[in-house]
Amino acid sequence: MNSTNSRIYEPTPARPVAFLGLGVMGFPMAGHLALAGHQVTVYNRSAAKAAAWAGEFRGRTAPTPREAASGAEIVFCCVGNDDDLRSVVLGPDGAFAGMKAGAIFVDHTTASADVARELYAAGRQLGLQFVDAPVSGGQAGAQNGLLTVMCGGDAAAFDAAKPVGMAFSRAFTRLGDSGAGQLTKMVNQICIAGLVQALSEAIAFGQNAGLDMAQVLDVIGKGAAQSWQMDNRGKTMIAGQFDFGFAVDWMRKDLGLVFDEAKRNGARLPVTALVDQFYADVQALGGQRWDTSSLIRRLK
Template sequence: MAKVAFLGLGVMGYPMAGHLEAAGHEVTVFNRTAAKAATWAQDHKGGHAVTPREAAAGCDFVMACVGNDDDLRAVCLGADGAFAGMSEGAIFVDHTTVSAIVTRELAQLAQDAGLGYVDAPVSGGQAGAENGALSVMCGGSEAQYAAAEPIMAAYGKTVKRLGEVGMGQTAKMCNQICIAGLVQGLSEALHLAEKSGLDGEALVEVISGGAAGSWQMANRHKTMLADEYEHGFAVDWMRKDLAICLQAGDDVGASLPVTALVDQFYKDVQKMGGGRWDTSSLMKRLKFFG
């Protein structure tokens, strides 16, 4: 068992930290809203700290799951940042979806300080985090990944190294691109069915077992047909991720036309007031525009 810090207790981080404690690790948490960290400590057997540095002190591993590039820099750097509290040889594992730029920047700073760094964004949403069934896409050295993998297994159903630092984030971008295209296609199919008088539930029953089937179809079609979007991964966060995807495409010369188009569709959803709606709200956009 290891001594572990967990930084960031959002809808993903809160249960992920809980799985670490349940697996027998000694866990100290930090959250920008201190009351949430105190609540986590009451719900579990772990401790809580007032700064990332305090949480990271003496830990073998420091895991982070925060909002964006700036949030990640804030918990890592500075006098109260995690890097300042970590001991030489400790490993920082970043579960945040961030840009390759900040990943490489922080990995280099970690290396300069004698620390390990694994970028390990996750997929599976809140349900995956709560059930300990996330997919974890990792980049980092073989040795540092091998050390961190048993820790991540507490909440990861699939944990895989895909290359050196940055490859985990690249894999997450590919994941988000697939989701965006699938949700738009599913939305259009269900929208056509409704406009044509075809029963959407019956349609899904027929086509879901064939080549059209997907996780999105299985898990989101009922709420999409019911015009319910108050769950899952928010449009605001998806647009943040798609911006990273598009920048990554520009950086390597990869054409991502569908991604760019769906990003604009999500922009429409934000203008409709749906920034906190689930990503399946692309269906609502189609209904709005007829």
């Protein structure tokens, strides 16, 4: 993403906001906030990445989450896992220490429902609001400002955050109380795991049968087999291209959260557990950073 971005933003009042975490998702998400007219202060563990963002989007940088959050009405965050999230939220240099009463923390990390509820409770004790808001749409969705955001938390906090968050979203939806956003993301990842494995098997089967699989996917993609994965990953799977997208390492992290939650709620996930082991095979092939569609490599 760059400042020639053609995204059309819904007009909203300019707000002082912060964004913590400028990875492949956070960097463009924060950029969309700036391009939509909001006053954005960013924090990143690597100061050089924050400086690069500020150079591109003319925002401000801060050396700690606390200083980034100071004065912000909404603090957005997208980091790696539960521990990363706690490290930027809690403690003397954490965002909660710098946020003013009534401010909203919106967390886009794919994390556990437990940490969402933990930080929601910690925020309430400080007079702060917390919304768990994991996203779907991948790097391309972040760059194009077309993410699907799944939220859990109080309705008032969600309603206040949504108009701002729509700068990088095509859907920003409350699914229930604290933790509901993370649980919904788990449902999303279960669906993706099964879909990608089925698509991998279908493409490999068709190739073994001597079919022109690009043509086959074009045809069946107009029928009941159509899916986002087929539309966006089918041709690259045929070509054996995986150096992009959502990394296998991150998918296995997400599925670990799914299995932990399933132990608590009694859900049975036999197919998901099998696909998780297939992803372990991909990691063993050296595909830790390959896109999740690389499942097909096991079948070659």
